[in-house]
Amino acid sequence: NAGVTQTPKFQVLKTGQSMTLQCAQDMNHNSMYWYRQDPGMGLRLIYYSASEGTTDKGEVPNGYNVSRLNKREFSLRLESAAPSQTSVYFCASNPGPQLANVLTFGAGSRLTVL
């Protein structure tokens, strides 16, 4: 059972370049999330998708766009990368609002913007 799969695992970009991080889950989860992890700051929510067809901003959405392509896939796009977007990005999913909203995470995508 693959769980949450992210690609690519590593990427180096130059300032101003664009790229898309891909995420797919095979658990039939309704909700999907994109977080970024920076040293000393924990995980911060960029965007989330409560269900197929909906997306909403999280804590730090500026500079990013998302697409919920179908129930399985949720992509994160950087249109014009900036050095401040150097980070480790995690995709996560869960069934949707429940008593305990336990998240299942992917392995992460490390992005460096020069």
Next chain:
Amino acid sequence: GEDVEQSLFLSVREGDSSVINCTYTDSSSTYLYWYKQEPGAGLQLLTYIFSNMDMKQDQRLTVLLNKKDKHLSLRIADTQTGDSAIYFCAEDTGGFKTIFGAGTRLFVKA
């Protein structure tokens, strides 16, 4: 606003108990979580506790919740080198937002 704070580092000897502490600000939190992150991997849920509970035990793990002081702790008994990781405290603020602390890096010395 909502915030979760935890110390950044903890070092213990193998076989000792580890206690990782966390404070949170949102008194309406329903669930509080502990996640573990091993090097190069994503976060994995260790355990969680409902806000009307004081304690939860799961094998070597004990979670204590002091709701009055908004303090959560994770105790790992008989700490092993395999427990070396980053431990994240998180609170459920309702809806789709889970707030994470910065993580405590646990070093276990053999």
